[in-house]
Structures are given as C-alpha cells and as structure tokens.
Amino acid sequence: MTDDRHERIRQRAHEIWEQAGRPEGAHMEHWEQATAEIDAESKPKKAAKKAAAAKVDKPKAAKAEKPVKAKAPAKKAKA
Numbered sequence: 001m002t003d004d005r006h007e008r009i010r011q012r013a014h015e016i017w018e019q020a021g022r023p024e025g026a027h028m029e030h031w032e033q034a035t036a037e038i039d040a041e042s043k044p045k046k047a048a049k050k051a052a053a054a055k056v057d058k059p060k061a062a063k064a065e066k067p068v069k070a071k072a073p074a075k076k077a078k079a
Contacts, residue, residue, distance in 0.1 A: 009034045 012034035013027070020026065 005038060009038050012037055 009031065013030040016030040016033055017023070017027070020030070
C-alpha cells in the first residue's frame with residue numbers, strides 16, 4: 001500500500017468513525033469502508049487511462065480474401 005493511499009484511507013476511516021459517534025470496536029469496519037471508498041475513487045481514473053490507450057489508432061492487418069474456385073461442369077449421366 002502506498003503511503004499516500006494509506007494516509008487517505010486512515011483519514012477517511014477516522015471521519016467515518018466520528019460520523020458514527022466514535023464507537024469502540026468498529027475500527028475494522030470503518031477501515032474496510034474507507035478502503036472501498038478510496039479504491040472506488042481511483043477506478044474511474046484507471047479506466048479512463050485504459051480507454052485512452054485503446055483509442056490510439058493501431059494499424060490493422062489486412063485480411064487476405066480466399067480465391068473463389070470455379071466449379072467443374074457436372075458430368076452427364078449415361079443412359
């Protein structure tokens with residue numbers, strides 16, 4: 001975990017704890033909620049970077065067309 005991310009989670013968990021009335025024994029729930037919120041904030045940024053990278057025009061390989069074979073004339077049945 002990066003120091004910046006850890007600090008942001010710590011601060012958010014503290015805010016959640018205060019908003020909940022400073023209960024004892026709920027620190028893990030507050031930490032997990034803060035982690036989920038901080039991670040959710042960073043996902044749109046990562047998705048935007050991936051989308052921008054995907055939009056870069058990449059040359060596409062040309063598909064080779066299969067030659068059409070001419071059918072041989074059907075043989076006539078002998079009477």
